[in-house]
Amino acid sequence: MSNPGNKNGNHADSFGSRSELKTAHKSYEIFRLKALEQRGINLARLPFSLRILLENLLRHEDGKSVTAEDIEFLAKWDAKAEPSREIAYMPARVLMQDFTGVPAIVDLAAMRDAMKVLGGDPHKINPLQPAELVIDHSVQVDEFGTSNSYSINSLLEFQRNRERYAFLKWGQSAFDNFSAVPPGMGICHQVNLEYLARVVFTAENGGAARAYPDTLVGTDSHTTMINGLGVLGWGVGGIEAEAAMLGQPVSMLVPQVVGFKLTGKLREGATATDLVLTVTEMLRKLGVVGKFVEFYGAGVSELALADRATIANMAPEYGATCGIFPVDAETLRYLRLTGRSDEQIALVEAYYKEQGLFHTADAPEAEYSQTISLDLATVEPSVAGPKRPQDRVLLKNAGPSFAEQLPALRGPVAANGSGNRQVLRWEGEGGHDQDASEAAHSDKPFTSVKERFGVDVEKYLDHGSIVIAAITSCTNTSNPSVMMAAGLLAKKAVEKGLSVPPWVKTSLAPGSRVVSDYYEKAGLLPYLNKLRFNVVGYGCTTCIGNSGPLPTDVSKSIEDHGLVAVSVLSGNRNFEGRINSDVRANYLMSPPLVVAYALAGRIDHNFDAEPVGKGKDGQPVYLKDIWPTQKEVADAIAASIDSGIFRKEYATVADGDQNWQQLNFPGGDVYQWEPDSTYIRKAPYFDGMKATPEAVKDVAGARVLAVLGDSVTTDHISPAGSIKANSPAGKYLVEHGVKPVDFNSYGSRRGNHEVMVRGTFANVRLRNKLAPGTEGGVTRLLPEGEQMSIYDASVKYAERKTPLVILAGKEYGSGSSRDWAAKGPRLLGVRVVIAESFERIHRSNLVGMGILPLQFEAGQNVESLGLTGEETYDIVGLVDRLESKFANGRTVTVKATAADGKTKTFEAKVRIDTPQEILYYQHGGILQYVLRGLAEN
Template sequence: MGSVDSFKAKGTLEVGAQSYEVYRLASVEGHETLPYSLKVLLENLLRTEDGANITADHIRALAGWDANAQPDTEIQFTPARVIMQDFTGVPCVVDLATMREAVADLGGDPAKINPLAPAELVIDHSVIVDVFGRPDAFERNVEIEYERNRERYQFLRWGQTAFDDFKVVPPGTGIVHQVNIEHLARTVMVRDIDGERVAYPDTCVGTDSHTTMVNGLGVLGWGVGGIEAEAAMLGQPVSMLIPRVVGFKLSGSIPPGATATDVVLTITEMLRQHGVVGKFVEFYGEGVSQVPLANRATIGNMSPEFGSTCAIFPIDDVTLQYLRLTGRSAESVALVEAYAKEQGLWLNAGPDQPEARYSEYLELDLSTVVPSIAGPKRPQDRIALTDAKDAFRKVLPTYVSHHEGDPGHATSFPASDPTPQGSDEGLNGGDKPADEGDGDGRPSRKVLVKEADGREFEIDHGIVSIASITSCTNTSNPSVMMAAAMLAKNAVEKGLAVAPWVKTSMAPGSKVVTGYYDKAGMWPYLEKLGFHLVGYGCTTCIGNSGPLNEEISAAINENDLAVTAVLSGNRNFEGRINPDVKMNYLASPPLVIAYALAGSMDFDFEAEPLGQDSEGNDVFLKDIWPSPEDVERTIATSINTEMFTADYADVFAGDERWQSLPTPAGDTFEWDSESTYVRKPPYFDGMAAEPAPVADIEGARVLAKLGDSVTTDHISPAGSIKADSPAGRYLQEHGIERKDFNSYGSRRGNHEVMIRGTFANIRLKNLLLDGVEGGFTRDFTRGGEQSFIYDAAQNYAAAGTPLVILAGKEYGSGSSRDWAAKGTSLLGVKAVIAESYERIHRSNLIGMGVIPLQFPQGQNADSLGLTGTETFAFSGITELNEGRTPKTVHVVATAEDGTTTEFDAVVRIDTPGEADYYRNGGILQYVLRSLVAS
């Protein structure tokens, strides 16, 4: 549909021999001083103005943006495309397939359920590091991946043929965000619309929170839940408030010894402390032109870790150089340059371009950045490498005693007090030895491990059990990847070796990395240290680290050791990386190798040698750290455009394994009632053409009372499936052996598995119970006895009892996991009351028909005296039936003795569009009814 074009913005842009229709920002007064990101949104509104959902008033409101105002104006953003990974993409395709049947049931045309915006899915989340440290690790892991995921992959192949404008990048190719910046991103889109060749900014939403990596290319995009992504694919705009924009000025240059990873950990710490949740972050200033594209992408990738919606860089010569390097056509690069300069989207476009205005300002002098890590459980908790040993020692006692406190650099427990919560004896269980201490205040519990191959060694608290170069955050960045390889080369030449208890792995984000390692001759050195190629996928960063060696795992669990993982990823939440590992640290790829050589987090790289060379001389990290000049020289001779064009020439075709998969046919999918991977979900069962009125909530019980910083990793099913869990029982009842359980992520297309794994994270602390971790609660249909959360929810459902979640600050932070909301809804939760929310999860709750409420300012469950044993009633929700969204609803919590606590909870339905979704019972129901009505 063409734009109403109230501002006469439509015109022609000639680039070489090509002519493009464009919507010029110059037609709107006030555009000149808008931040780059808001200019992209302004063009979006100009091009999609329809006089109803998007009006001239919306355009004027955006052009006249008040940088100091709090967001209160809703606009409709129509992303140019949608990008998915397979964990989140499979349920998207499952839902689309289900919607086709639901449309038919309501008398509509199933063919209407088709992506209206280009949708691309990269299979990158399914490979697990089962095999490592040997030459055939990649081949074996891919074979196992296909064996485990055959049903899912056949389903995705069906989707690729059944839906128009839907493409799949097969397994073993790369990580979605790296593939996005290296190949899929256009920076400027060209599309035939109503017979016209239209050029406009590339924008996207993705079913993974790190979609923001593409911000480094000047592409405005961010992560959304799968349900929002499905709606976007079906032509629904994303409803949003015009945001505040934080201007982040960069100056100086990175000093020797520091890396892009250290920069991004510093920025993450700064922005999380500043507070940017729900805001745009935009980098500006002359220093930006000195930041390589790969570093920009690394910074953009970590946007979810500091909480912003996006973290974007403008287009400039650096952008064009990267587009050329990665094999984009000369025509498309010329268009990007011409379009960006025409629209004022070019960095430092000239003296006539005024400086953008921002809501808030920060600045970082890059020369002040120092080598850093982050951990042990949050990416924003940066620790200078020089302080890492002390920080580890400060926090270790809390993990040994199962009273995890604050991050190491902020903990109140001194290193000299190994048992701040009392003696460690009695906390380990009667058959587990107490810590003896090592003479300098650190708890120690040395355990002898005898492996099947005859090796013997001692392990202790703090060993590095996993060292993994993984995740798109850093594997897309040649500077840190080559530095890691050159560090490995120098270490091998000095005769150093990795400690025998370390599980090592190398999982690049694309085959280009393999290409430049080959050309530079680096693989032999990496492999000598055990960093063999294990797969092209997210692996360790998303919990697919695979099992530790049996003997090491047994020693850790039998002796309750607090061991660590070091990874070059973006997420290190507790319980995420491996069930045997309590403490997780983010680090640059070269530091991952350094810690593998050290073998322990209890290590000072400045004072302690990594080993001795052949002559018996101590070798320190500084002795093997490659210089930035050598790294850049090696990169210059090892990377070229031909690598990218060759690797991406036929990226959707896949290898022989993919091509030989039997592909189902037909417009609707034939569901297999015996499948444990892909099942038809119940979202549309019994759905009428018109929604029923929303109702107040009475007689609700608390399913879980949770503390601060509960992430979507705590809520959504992720990682391995335990045999004695509700999901494990379900699979066994369906004839699946333990060895074939696979991960929760791989079974996201089966709602029965996912419901059973919701709120089942092994580190979840439900405050209804004392000292218990995992997916448990008190079941008040059975006198308050301890029960699995899933089992209790089933009992509440049978009794007709609605459920509520109580939570603290930053509820739902982390990945854009749609199952965190889907599982919550399907368990029977009707409302969540939290102190504050992260953007994506709050939106997803509404998208699944769950009302997000907020405690009154300055209040929380504890200050109100709520124990979670009360019965809750919510009144005032019914105002939504009258077309109004109430600012608050009245909550009455009745205790077991009959006393009541009353308060007004803030309704966090923030836009009229979200109100429509809630009235319809969810976003998919709204879209489905809209399509049938049209």
């Protein structure tokens, strides 16, 4: 098994690109792109992102994984051609967060055990590329609206996750090339942007210093946020990331590149969030799945780097592999602001200018596969919802849009609706407008609004009531323009005498500790606290489902009356069931709008016609009265943010707090698994694995586990959010002595496959057409027809040795790049997924776990073929297709046999897209392939 990293210094260098770059500080070996121009190749026509890939190929040319023909093909890229040629991409590093990082380290630890069994050296199992993990996904919003919210949530986080964190500290000690940023330091993408990213990477190679572009893959789909800094990177599944850590190239087809031209300037009242929601809607309509998007045009220079990062962050929402901006003067300004060294900044400028990659106003436009444009001046205030990021609605239309979608949102609970209940409008009652930080007196979170505020929420809640208002997620919570706007709006609201209704669960979870510093310097924290937007933690909270429970009386009122309650959040994900199991409608928006909606208390509030509330003088206060101007925001930023803040916070970022520093962890190079652990268990993927893989066989006699519709996301598939006591996972934990109060979240238990497999397809909003009229992880066992949980059915199918199939519609697996969306189905016994189309990362993850992705032919689907899911399924021709490496075609025959013996036959396309993926599938998965290769050497 070859390693294209060429760590030994051997290099083919067919184009004579190896050269030297001298800066004022040092000399570096580089691989000069201009060497190709001497062969008559016009590099200026290549998009910025493809030139980064081209340098990657030049540097890794070895005649095997990367050939001279690969390099020449990319250099002569045909902008209009459909992707057809595979290249081997070697990122400089891998970025992880703890939800995906823990199972990755569990897998590496299990690989060390398996290596011993195969007779190899366990110490060969190490990241060969730098792997950087930021612990940011485990903090939950249990306490909120008080001065001790952060301390209570942090304490609970450590109590719940002590075992996981100790395991990560063991990993940091046991594995070379692996480091972890402790919890409470910020969101991984913001820490990456402000601290980890180098823009130009350096490494010793054969005794010489080598410089090359900083590139990465990450185990979170929002890794693309770093594209705003000109760094090429994107999200992959944990499975693919583990392979990259172990020196395997990321196999990819040379993509098409969409050019997005920006002109003009944002007008007064429009924010970076409004811009990104507009961009997301435009690109979703255009269709950019599997493509690179590259931003260019005069409007780029009008965007601060934080705004660029906001747009880049949401590449998964608009469907692209990445959404990249070029390196330019603004990049250098941001590096200075965030406290990077003078030497590093000088290297970045010298390297990108020498390589012809530094963008200036007079730079020639590249060629693109297609182009789209937007005048920034046309962007209007917007929200997106109620359940997809691309469903943008103008702010002025949010209320009518909600009313129109209300019947569908109510779904099967419509019969329990609010009926003719008399619901009051909130006019202020009790002590809700007190500064709740002064009322904080407990070290435990409060449980009911009645208990804290003396308010009976039953009288006020109805369809459309906002019960969660969260400034959350990496995309917005460190962008100074929108964060300052939120703080200034809070200040004006408090000064006018406005307050937030007591049933709204408010939270502020900054992406970086720097935010608290500049809020404090600007004098805005007291006003946010007065509106109960106290800091609850520094990490991903509401946006990933860690919103914590609603107050019990709020939750009870929603359940009793079948209410469609609403969350408003500054995040990037609002898929069904993701934010909170009690909340059916979720809207994305800018931080200042989150504050405004929290004050209004309802999603159908008309900000143009209705006041946000009454001021202390009894007069109505409208949104326009408290919305800050662009100048006010700019002045606050200029007065409050400098490089000293960044240097102070990141000087101690690796230290962690006292809880982290005092955390004990086991020693040894091989992990000592605890048999009774409910958090960390040895991964089962290598159990019984032989040195040589068994031959692939066609699938026969398979049963359907679920028939699913369009836009089934990884949130529907992968276990996420809270664990219900009556669910298979909850029952497992109770059987193992865990009390429901200590269940924690699915994400925190990703290191335990027994919990995760029981939570796969268990999303409360999943609708399986095989069990009509139900929501959640329910199916029917066939042929009996008995209704039961998907997990329980899978156990019975496993006893019968029956392989399983999933039937699905369009965009199967969209959403976050969750490895458990592939690992879970594999452990349930799923061997085939037949869908109309697949999300990019999820498709590759299925292959990486040995699951066969098949795609219906154009125009065909479950309905058009008359499939019920009650048939048995045979897949014919797979062995021939793989053995011939698709020389005999890419389609296989699917035979669906009904109970009466009648057969329906149709063709489906095998979505194993590259030769490397054929090998992964033949080995039963990517990790098995890597392990066997390392055991041979």
